[in-house]
Amino acid sequence: MRNLLRFLYKYYFFLLFLILEVIAVSMGIQYNLYQRARFVSVTENISAFFNESISSFSDYFHLVETNRKLSLENTHLKNQLQRVYRSDDLFFFGEKDTLHRQKYFFTSARVINNSVNRMHNYLTLDKGRAQGVRPEMGVVCPEGIVGITAGVTKNFSSVISLLNTNFHVSAKLKKNDYFGTLSWDGQDYRRALLHDIPYHVPIEEGDTVVTSGFSAVFPEGTLIGIVEKAEVKNGNFYTATIKLTTDFKHLVYVDVISNLKKKEQKKLENYD
C-alpha cells in the first residue's frame, strides 16, 4: 500500500497528464466520428453577443457590395414574380394556403460570425428559435447553398458551413439528374468534392451541380457549383471537383429555409 502511494506520488505528474489527456482526446474523437454539432453550449450566447457587435461594425465595409447583390436579387425576383403571377391576382398565395401546397418558407437572416480557415467551419446567424429557426434547416444565399443549422438558441443559431468536413449533402448533375454526395475536403474554401457519380455518366467541365432535394433540407435544384474537373477514383465512381458558386468570404445576408412538409416526409421514411 505504501509502495503504491509512493509510486502514485512519484509519477502523479505523468498520471494526471494521462487521465486529462485521455478525457480530451476522447472528446475530440467522439466529435470527429459522430456528428456532435448539435451542442448548444453556454458560450454560444456569449460569443454571439460579441460577434454581433463586431459584425454590426464590419458590415459598413461591405455596404456597396451588399447593396449591389440585393438589387440584383430584387430584379431577379421581380422577373420571377412577373412570370409566375402575371396571369391572375387570385394565384397569389401565402404560407398557410393548403390549396397550393407551398413546401418551403424562407426567412432572411444576417451572418454575424463566419470562418473559412478551419476544418470545421461554422457560421452564426442573428435569428433563432423566436424567429422560427429550428435545427437542421437549410441555409442558402442568392449564389448557392451555405450550410445547415445545428444549434439554435432564442435569438441566434449556429450553422454547420458547407466548409465543414463533417458536412454532407446530396447533390446531382442538373443536366441528367445523376446524384452523388457532396462534401468538403478541407483544402480550399472555393472548392468541394462530389463523390459517387457512376463512371458511365457523361460528366464534363462546366456542368452545373444542384441539390437533389432528397434530404428535405434544401429545395430541389438549389445551385451549388460548377464542375471543374472529374476523374475516376477507386473503381467505378467519379470524384469531381466542384467550383462553389457561394463566396464564403463575403456572406452577409442569407435565407434560412424551413420545409413545411418535412415532418410528413420523415415520418414516411421512418427517420424520426
Place this chain on the structure above:
Amino acid sequence: MINHLFRYTLLFIILVLVQILILDNLQISSFVVPFLYVLFILMLPFEIPGWLLLLMAFFTGFVMDLFEHTYGIHTSATLLMAWFRPGVLKLIAPQDGYVPNSEPMIRDYGFSWFMKYSVILVFLHHAILFYFEVFTFHHFFTTLFRVFISSFFTIFLIVLSQFSVYKPKGLGRG
C-alpha cells in the same frame, strides 16, 4: 499570492478575448491561424506545481474548445504542451539555473533563451492541434506547412507581446 492570482486571471481573460475577438476574425488564409492563447501556459511561473500546471492547461484548452466548437482538440494540444514544459525548461536551463522570483520572459532570461523555450512548445502545440483537427495523415505535408506558418505567426505575436505589454521592469511586476 493574491496579487499573483489577480495578474494571471487578468492575463488569461485578456488572451482569451484577444484570441476570440481579434485573431479568430482575422482569417488571412487557412495556413495562417495564430493561437496566441498558448502564451498563458508559457507565462506561468517557474515554481508552479505540476498538478496546477496541468489543470490550468486543461481549463485553458477547454475554454478555447467551447468558443471554437472544436471539442477536445485545443484541450489535448494544450495539455501536451503543458506536460512537456517542465522537461523543456530543464533542457534549456541556463548554467546557474533559474533565479527565484524570476519569470520566463525575455526581460529576465534574454532573447535566445526565450526563443528556444517558445519555439519548441508552440510548435509542439500547433502540430498536435492541426493534425488532430484534420484527423488524418492524408495531406501530411499540407498540414505540416500549416503548422509551420501558423507557429511562425504565433511566435511572432508572442515575441511582440513581450515588448509591448510587459514594459521592462516596473509595470505589473507582482
